[in-house]
Amino acid sequence: MLGWLVLGVSALVVGIAKTSIGGVAALPVAGFATFLPAKESTAAVLLLLIVGDVIAVRLYRRGADWAMLRRLLPAVLPGIVLGALLINVVDDRTMTLVIAGCILAALSVQLWLRLRPAAALPNPGHPHLAATIGAGTAAGFTTMVANAAGPVMAVYLLAARVDKLRFVGTNAWFFLLVNVSKVPFSAGLGLFPPATLQLTLVLVPVVLVGAWIGRRVLRAVDQRLFELLTVTAALVAAAALLTRAALTG
Template sequence: MIIPNLAPIAWTTLIIAALFVGIGKTALPGIVTLSVALFAAVLPARESTAALLILLIVGDIIAVRMYYQDVDWHALKKLVPSVTIGVVIGAVFLYFVSDGTMRRSIGIILLILTALTLLLMRRGSAETIRDVFAKRSIRSLYGSLGGFTTMAANSGGPVMNLYFIASGFDMRRFLGTQAWFFFIVNVIKVPFSASIGLMTGEIISTAAILIPVVLIGAYIGYLIVRRIDQKLFNIIIISLTIISALYLLFW
């Protein structure tokens, strides 16, 4: 194992980020964007996506086990093709553009998508909104953008959070479907990250050291989700999505 030579404050930052990964995967998905920010503050931006990807997969496995009875397989099956296309485009984008361009582009996408989603939710009834988001064109838009943003900056969560909320998913169905969604997507991302040289020995070692922290965060998330209702859950998810977009745009 190649132990990275990081200052104590850097390790503290990564530990907090890993804790957020566990919480995000089992209770508050939008908080994972804070992990993206913290990892990028300590490690080179591109390499940080690879280290975080390993921890995200660990969190996905826990969430899949925790919410295995709450998955909407029908919705997942329909999302896979467009998400896969988005991941491929995101990998190409990540290879050619600078870190700053990558972050700002995704920040703009998230803000526009959030505004459009909230506008639709305000103007239509819950049933009408569900019908709109059941359309193939809308599903393909959100799926491809989700795949693109998760490949380019591990920021696909906010896009899919908006899609699942607008589609009328209740809290457990949301968390269960998202758990499998991101487990599949993140596993697909591994060969892309490896092929562009991001999965180095030092990065893998860093992630391995932080895995126990993700497990602790997942348990904290389990305790949180037992204590919040659907309305508060939706408000938190949308608020974290907006924060995510602003962070990516102005950081």
């Protein structure tokens, strides 16, 4: 019963994340990984995320920064390949620790940028090419391993000082394109058994409700609160993943 409750809430948060505060997408990752094997949980979350991505693109497609996406997307594929290789060779506990470490690293960068914005980001609207390549590769890796690229993209977009509507629009197109491209890799790894597909079908309506809630949340919060919630959600998700790894160690 508790497991279904957590999975239901996680699916609700997927919808909220896709239409408002993208950083909270790390929370469903932790929720699914708590009650499902980590590798299988990635496939279940992936399918729900794609449902949310389609809704988000439908709502916010005009807000996307395509110049930023064109710079970012080519660096994602190497990260996806590395992530697929990692899934093949590590156990669930190690993978959980890797994802938690990536989230914490992204948060560290975000805090540093907040403390030294002038030195760290001389041209806010156009992040340095090295930062773009690093963010794209990190996003590809973390999204393939456990659908945890939300914090990486949140750090990158917040560092670029995009407003909340451009944030959501760019996020929507980025993750739709990336998540669809991950499906063949996940299928090749055998992560789509019938039980996973059945679970996804049951939870799709919950994602739709979350998307409806998320759209209203985005209208209600200002930019400062939006950024605070994004960072806080990523921190909570990292703590949950580290706790899970400690309990299974």
